[in-house]
Amino acid sequence: MNRLTRRFRTLPIRARLSLLVAAAVAFAVAAVSVTCWFIVQGKLYDQVDDDLREMARKPGTVGALLERCTQSPPGNTQVFPGRNDYVQAIKEEGAPCVDPNSPSAVKVTGSDRTVIRNAKGGEGYFRDGTDEKGNPVRVLTGYLGIGPDGEGVGLLLATPLKGTKSTLNELALILLLFSGVGVIGAGFAGLAVARAGLRPVDKLTEAVEHIARTEDLSVRIPVEDDAEDEIARLSRSFNSMTSSLADSHELQQQLIADAGHELRTPLTSLRTNIELLTRSEETGRPLPEADRKALLASVKAQMTELASLIGDLQELSRSERQRGERVQVVSLEDAVESALRRARLRGPELTIDASLEPWYTRAEPAALERAVVNVLDNAVKFSPEGGTVEVRLADGVLTVRDHGPGIPEDELPHVFDRFWRSPSARALPGSGLGLSIVARTVQQSGGQVTLARAEGGGTVATVRLPGAPTPPPELPGTPGTPGAGTAPGTPAP
Numbered sequence: 001m002n003r004l005t006r007r008f009r010t011l012p013i014r015a016r017l018s019l020l021v022a023a024a025v026a027f028a029v030a031a032v033s034v035t036c037w038f039i040v041q042g043k044l045y046d047q048v049d050d051d052l053r054e055m056a057r058k059p060g061t062v063g064a065l066l067e068r069c070t071q072s073p074p075g076n077t078q079v080f081p082g083r084n085d086y087v088q089a090i091k092e093e094g095a096p097c098v099d100p101n102s103p104s105a106v107k108v109t110g111s112d113r114t115v116i117r118n119a120k121g122g123e124g125y126f127r128d129g130t131d132e133k134g135n136p137v138r139v140l141t142g143y144l145g146i147g148p149d150g151e152g153v154g155l156l157l158a159t160p161l162k163g164t165k166s167t168l169n170e171l172a173l174i175l176l177l178f179s180g181v182g183v184i185g186a187g188f189a190g191l192a193v194a195r196a197g198l199r200p201v202d203k204l205t206e207a208v209e210h211i212a213r214t215e216d217l218s219v220r221i222p223v224e225d226d227a228e229d230e231i232a233r234l235s236r237s238f239n240s241m242t243s244s245l246a247d248s249h250e251l252q253q254q255l256i257a258d259a260g261h262e263l264r265t266p267l268t269s270l271r272t273n274i275e276l277l278t279r280s281e282e283t284g285r286p287l288p289e290a291d292r293k294a295l296l297a298s299v300k301a302q303m304t305e306l307a308s309l310i311g312d313l314q315e316l317s318r319s320e321r322q323r324g325e326r327v328q329v330v331s332l333e334d335a336v337e338s339a340l341r342r343a344r345l346r347g348p349e350l351t352i353d354a355s356l357e358p359w360y361t362r363a364e365p366a367a368l369e370r371a372v373v374n375v376l377d378n379a380v381k382f383s384p385e386g387g388t389v390e391v392r393l394a395d396g397v398l399t400v401r402d403h404g405p406g407i408p409e410d411e412l413p414h415v416f417d418r419f420w421r422s423p424s425a426r427a428l429p430g431s432g433l434g435l436s437i438v439a440r441t442v443q444q445s446g447g448q449v450t451l452a453r454a455e456g457g458g459t460v461a462t463v464r465l466p467g468a469p470t471p472p473p474e475l476p477g478t479p480g481t482p483g484a485g486t487a488p489g490t491p492a493p
Contacts, residue, residue: 013201014194021190026183033175040171044164045138049126052140052157055085056124086137086158089144091151092116104131106158112141116154119143129158136161200231204238217246266302273299327445329468330368332359336393339372343389347380354391361396361465363445371441374434375400375461382459396465403458407451415451438463 011019086106087099092113098105107130115125124142131137137158144153200221207219219242221235273295280287287295333356340354361368375398379389382404390401407415416439435451442449447465454460 013198014191017194017197018187018190021193022183022187025186026179029179029182033179037168037172037175041168044167048138048159048161048164049140052126052138052159053124055087055157055159056140056142056155086131086139086156088156090116090141090154090156093151096156103135103160104133106131106137106139106156108156112139112154112156115141115143116152119152124155128161131158136165138164197231200235204235207238207242211242217242217249266306270299270302270306273302326364326366327362328365329360329470330363330365332361332368332396332398332465333357333393335365335369335372336391336398338369339376340391342373343376343380346377347383347389349385350380350383351386351388352391353388356391356393357395359393359396359465360468360470361445361447362468363441363465367441368445371438371463372398374438375463378402378434378461379404379459396467398463398465399460400463401454401458401460403454403456406453406457406459409453412451412453416449 086102086104088102088105089097090108090112096105096108109127109129111125111127124140127139127141129137129139138161139156139158142155142157144155146152203221207221210219211217220239223232223235223239276287276295277292280292286292336354336356340352344350344352376389376391379400379402383389383402384404387403389403390399392399416435439449442463442465445465447463449461449463451459451461
């Protein structure tokens, strides 16, 4: 059985579907055929039994048979002259008294003599039997009464079953033939249905093989708009998957190309500076001290820029799963305060005016702090010397406003694109990935970030993050925090 099951599982789906359909039809046809055969058999036997009852009720049957069988010697009176039925009288003991017109005697069984012994009347007792020649007959045994010798006498009537058996055999053969034709037809119909039903799967297989062979993610499986079956859903899911893979592959290729372009400039500058330093050492003509210091400062700045760029690329390359494993409830207020400390170190000549209210959200702590740092760095970078940066956090909305030159209206739609840098900012340090990382981090936390021109000049960055339940007091940094319990505007735990 296990071997057959394993072999069945190795068959193609079409063959399995065809076999299952054929098996189901065979079971149904067999059940109907057997039921039909038994119903017809019952009807035919009822008809035979009715004929035997009519024979038993025929006037004079009992008297004639008793007269015939009680004569000594028995007389030759025929009970049913001209018929080919079996008529005989039986006693509890001894040989039966057979009507001369009967083809032969019917074999008497113990159940027949029991009818006489128990003096049963009524409709009599029906059974299948055989005559002395082995021919099948239908037998009716009834109680006649007490004979002249004081012994009980029974009537045994029988009729041949040859015609009935022949009819049932012919019916069985016809049902068997039609069942076989039905099963074979069901097998072919199942194969046709399987082919038609699995045609979209064949297209899906061809598409997958084509993608695996050519890496062409533009392949799509045609699906009817009104189709809602499982195959249509599978095809739509495959098309959606290939579309997402194509977009991801395109973004990956674009990221690689942009990263290569961005890395080329600092690497070329580094190589040039290092070659100058190496040549001065090899030729024994050292560079002037001022030039050497400037050259080393340039190398250090370029190394810092490279490290920042590589860090940004690593952040962008992290998968959603890696981010999701580190998500927890964090204090946005703490993240902003940590970012403010770093911003004040980078812009000591600036005035940073901060007003923060407690707010908790679900995010990856390091990624959230990096995003806030990027927003503040952007404000510090474009603020004029001695300028002011205004930072506000209230009800989950963080606004950072600088008083720099601002961003032109036509450039605002591109500020969150990877590696995009305003023409006026390309001379400043940076990779063009900072705001892209901010947008990605905020969106993954379920929030929104926008950049707009501020009234009176400058740029205002707005970050909105959904609230989350306040972490338990035992967590570090939470005991005694203002607004303990649930932060304003956050959902209840």
